Amino acid sequence: MTRIDKYLWFVRLFKTRAKASEACGKGRVMVENTPVKASRAVVIGDTIQIKRPPVVYTFRVLDVPPTRIGAKLVEQFLQNITSPDQLELIEAIRIDRQNQRARGFGRPTKRERRDLEAFFGEQQLYFVDEDDGWDV
Numbered sequence: 001m002t003r004i005d006k007y008l009w010f011v012r013l014f015k016t017r018a019k020a021s022e023a024c025g026k027g028r029v030m031v032e033n034t035p036v037k038a039s040r041a042v043v044i045g046d047t048i049q050i051k052r053p054p055v056v057y058t059f060r061v062l063d064v065p066p067t068r069i070g071a072k073l074v075e076q077f078l079q080n081i082t083s084p085d086q087l088e089l090i091e092a093i094r095i096d097r098q099n100q101r102a103r104g105f106g107r108p109t110k111r112e113r114r115d116l117e118a119f120f121g122e123q124q125l126y127f128v129d130e131d132d133g134w135d136v
């Protein structure tokens with residue numbers, strides 16, 4: 001028998017066991033649609049759901065590894081059964097991130113603003129609108 005926090009770490013769903021345990025404590029890990037504590041034992045055939053807002057990932061336990069395994073071996077111990085609508089949401093999020101503001105367009109980021117201030121010095125930059133003579 002293996003604790004669920006260890007299992008999630010063993011099959012590389014979380015980078016550290018502490019993060020897996022923390023997710024269990026926050027109610028983000030569910031087994032058979034019931035939030036579980038980190039100490040719950042994993043049984044072959046369990047359905048594990050992990051909430052990583054806005055997506056809910058679903059996995060089926062195929063076997064329990066004795067120790068942390070390599071990424072190539074995960075398929076032997078875990079089956080991804082995440083619903084197609086959740087997979088579409090993941091793809092939509094990925095596409096949205098690609099369509100973010102291109103560098104140099106729109107309002108400068110904090111880092112870009114600091115770079116501009118470093119280049120021009122601490123002086124305030126004012127632009128004069130030539131139509132009405134007012135400072136903008």
